[in-house]
Amino acid sequence: MILPMPHDHTHDDHPHSLLPSEPALRVKALETILTQKGLIDPAALDEIIDTYENRIGPRNGAHVVARAWSDSAFRAALLEDADPVVSELGYYGRQGEHIVAVENTDDVHNMVVCTLCSCYPWPLLGIPPGWYKSDAYRARTVREPRKVLADFGVELPENMAVRVWDSTAEVRYLVIPQRPAGTEGMSEADLMDLVTRDSMIGCGLAKAP
């Protein structure tokens, strides 16, 4: 099927409204049809976008990690069965997925990928960055995780094992990075600032204080 291409607007004085891109028009078409049939509620779409843009993001995951660093009972419970523990903090998957926390230690470094598509712990990390969704990351992480880590500027000791976790629609992983040295006695709020998004995917380390 050949569809007309949107006009190429390079000038400033549009006599008519700027035509959206081809996929944008198709999304609008779907929305209109489904709304007219009563299958969707347009207000719910705005609500979902607002949630992901403003309320769900890596701060949630950082909260979980900082708590795990500060509270050994919480950490044990998190590693045992993360779902009830993170739901208690108000984070749970709306797509019915399970969250599994994997902990970095002196002996093992964990990394997360989704070779199928881009499964990701949305409630804890928000929407994945572009590189997580790229073919390059998805293919290379399984094949050559250390080289991918090097691209992120992470060099691990030779004797440290790298374990790669392949996410699915049902199971999403959260990496608990190692707590940086020199953070003894820091408050949970201060610790949160050291926990980067990449460190919870396993492509980075927590920041030094």
Next chain:
Amino acid sequence: MTPEPLFEAPWHAQVFALTVHLNESGRFDWPDWALRFGATLKRHGIERDLNGGDDYFVAWLETLEALLAEDGSADAGEVLQMRQAWEAAYLRTPHGAPVTLEVS
């Protein structure tokens, strides 16, 4: 450090939200969605490496269109017709005015 935008284009956010909403209202389950989406990505990735940006959401949209055509909620002809109606609405609306489907 400037944070990366969550969605590079508004339609990425719209098609994402539409899919999540349809899933949450029970239209399809997420594992089924992930399988279908994974298959589209794989097909698109044969010819060239996808960068995870616009091409990712193009694959996402194609998956959603196919799923909705299959379950009868929006067939291809219907979508094309509505798409043309929106294009016509943009073309007849003066720049800056709100774009609506109805001719007023």
